[in-house]
Amino acid sequence: MKRICIYPKDISRITGKSYRQSLRIYNNIKKIQNKQSHQLISLEEVSQYLGLDAQLIRENL
Template structure:
């Protein structure tokens, strides 16, 4: 069974956007603040896709298993 991860990490954001990993960390924190999540909670691929406006299919192409 080939499943992909449910959460997204700064390295994934770096690969998708071409920006730095530090930018990815900042963006994840911005999304957590926007969604009123606690610092220990994860951001899902769907939440990232919705926030960034990037289609879920495109995001899934960059997710490393």
């Protein structure tokens, strides 16, 4: 079974940015999606925010 949740470390691997910058991106996505602190973000939400294809991200995780 494939993962559907994305964490800041995953964003760091995808974008090549530092963990701290990836954490900012992660929190921006949560803010835009009106998520609470305990809620996770999905691969589709990250791909939409970054403007990348979700399938491309899946292959690189």
